[in-house]
Amino acid sequence: MASTMTRPETKPAPVVPRGVDPREFDGDEFRQDPFPLYKRLRDYYPAYHDLFHNRWVISRYEDVVAIFQDNERFDRAVYKPDGPYQFGTESVFGPNILEYGNGPRHRWIRNVVADQFVGNRLQAFLPVIERVAAEQIERFSRQSAQDVDAGLTAVKTINLVTQFSNQYPVRVISNMLGLPRSDEEQFVDWYQALIAGLGFGGEFFLRGMQARNDMFEYLDPLIRERAASPKEDLISRIVGAELDGERMNVDQVKGFICLLLAAGGDTTDKAISNMWYHMLYTRPDQFEDVKRDPDLWDRVFTEMMRFDPVVHTQGRHTTCEVELHGKVIPERASIILSLGAGNRDERVFKDPDTFDIYRDDLHFGRELRSGRYADGKAGHLGFGMGQHFCMGYQMARQEAVLACKMLMAAMPDSRPGFATHEGVTSPVTGSGGFRSPRELFVEFGPR
Ligand code: HEM
Known part of the structure; x- marks a missing residue:
């Protein structure tokens, strides 16, 4: 006999957001793929109080932009500018611009060299950039x-990370600084130790401090030499810069040089690797377009800076109590601006988890410090915004795009060295700050 019973009406279970365990930030899952956690933060905890690490994590695009531009309530430095503090004595670079907050001293230090990385000054330096790229390509071509x-x-196979990316931007910036070409191999080691020391703590910090001490010692005679007879290079500008008749002391000069070597060397190297990774593995279809029209590398750069930016976080500190999304953040709280999360905000970018060099909701082309574009589109957050907006933003783009074009000309039939790849990751668990492939094997030439 057939049953006449009807099924009881079932209602779909309410969607309960999975909470956030702050230890997730330190896990291997996050190291490999932080984007699912970023989405949960954006959707349910846009101003997340991470009690475990004693900080507040901000993940929505519009909030990150607003905080970058709010100098009154958010300062980069934890220190009050007029406090009795020894800037940078315990930091990996020594005293440097990153230690300064929003005050006039920061603007002065920035202006000592900022104009060298943009406009005509940068254009004048292009032949050197091209020569350095050509030398590295020649070197790996011979080796392969x-x-x-x-x-x-x-x-023929190369590891793009070690044989090109780690070699090229650091040699460009060391040329600009005026450091001796004969010691470039040493600078390759130092900048990597400095950056790892800055970002990864523990043993990495100790090795970073060692690199800083070695580099400080190395710089002594060079600085004396430039003070006595200045040249047309960045070291001479830094040594000779004056504010109200006062010059930087010798440790401040050294700290500035160390920072520029690391900032100029590190981030652009990761940018080039990230661009190549996404062309080889994520969008081989769009890579075919780029092969036909190398000017598209410029779009690859911009979309990479949105989709998988090299730098994922920047820190700020509240200068007063701030209310955000119904939470009260106290004065002097540590704020983490998640550039990586903001760049994938579905409130701003359609289909944000797709890498697409043709997307129509992203501003392509040169970035602006204000982040406001005449085309009405949103810019990526990868260079920050506002007063501390990246000083090397034009140089990084020029260097990366130029190198990618030259690499492709040298390896027109380039293809992945292995069928699978672990992807763009953070090298160390517990630190999501910088992300790039650890290795990237590229095959080229006849099989
Ligand atoms: C793709 C490459 C690069 C990325 C992703 C990047 C990222 C960033 C970000 C996010 C900031 C903002 C810091 C903040 O808001 O506190 C910054 C600042 C800075 N960048 Fe870059 N950067 C890149 C290339 C460069 C290069 C090539 C140089 C130097 C030649 C450089 C030098 C600096 C300096 C000195 C600052 C501090 C600016 C200030 O405090 O006023 N960067 N960068």
Whole structure:
């Protein structure tokens, strides 16, 4: 006999947002793929009080933009500018511009060199940038041909990270600084130790401090030399800069040089690797377009800075009590602006988890410090905004795009060295600040 019973009406279970355990930030899952956690933060905890790390994490695009531009209530420095503090004595770079908050001293330090990285000054430096890129390409081309001849590999293969990205931007910035070309191998080691020391703590911090001490010692005679007879280079500008008749002391000069070497070397290297990773593995279809029209590398750069930016977080401190999304953040609280989360905000970008060099809701082309564009589109957050907006933003784009074009000309048939790849990750668990592929093997030439 057929049953006449009807099923009881079932209502869909309410969606309960999964909470956030602050230890997730320190886990391997987050190191490999932070974006699911970013989405949960944006959707349910846009001003997240992370008690475990004693900080507030801000993840929505509009909030990140507003805080970058709010100098009154958010300062970069934890210190009050007039306090009796020894700036930078315990930091990996020594005293440097990142230690300064929003005050006039920061603007002065910035202006000592900022004009060198943009406009005509940058254009004048392009031949050097091109020469350095050509030298590195020549070097790996020779090496890969030798490897094939010696039977070490069947096909020409390079590790783009170690054989190009880690070599090129640091040599560009060391040329600009006026450091001796003969010591470039040493600068390659130092900048990596400095950046790891800044970002990853523990043993990395100790190695970073060692690199800083070695570099400080190395710089002594050079600084004396430039003070006595200045040249046309950044070290001479830094040594000779004056504010109200006062010059930087020798540790401040050294700190500035260390910071520029690391900032100029590190981030652009990761940018190039991220661009190549996404072309080779994420969008091989769009890579074909880029091969046909190399000017599209400029779009690849911009979309990479949105989709998988090199720098994921920037810190700020509240200068007063601030209310945000119904939470009261106290004065002097540590704020983490999540550039990586803001860049994937579905309130701003359609289909944000798709890498697409043709998207119509992103401002392509040169970034503006104000973040406001005449085309009405949203800019990526990858260079920050406002007073501390990246000083090397034009140089990074020029360097990265130029190098990618030259790399593609040298390896027109480039393809992934391995079928699978672990992707763009943070190198160390517990630190999501910088992200790039650890290795990136590229195959080229006849098989
Ligand atoms: C793709 C490459 C790069 C990325 C992703 C990047 C990212 C950033 C970000 C996010 C900031 C903002 C810091 C803040 O708000 O507190 C910044 C500042 C800065 N960047 Fe870059 N950067 C890049 C390339 C460069 C290069 C090539 C240089 C130097 C030659 C450089 C030098 C600096 C300096 C000195 C600051 C501090 C500016 C200030 O405090 O006023 N950067 N960068």
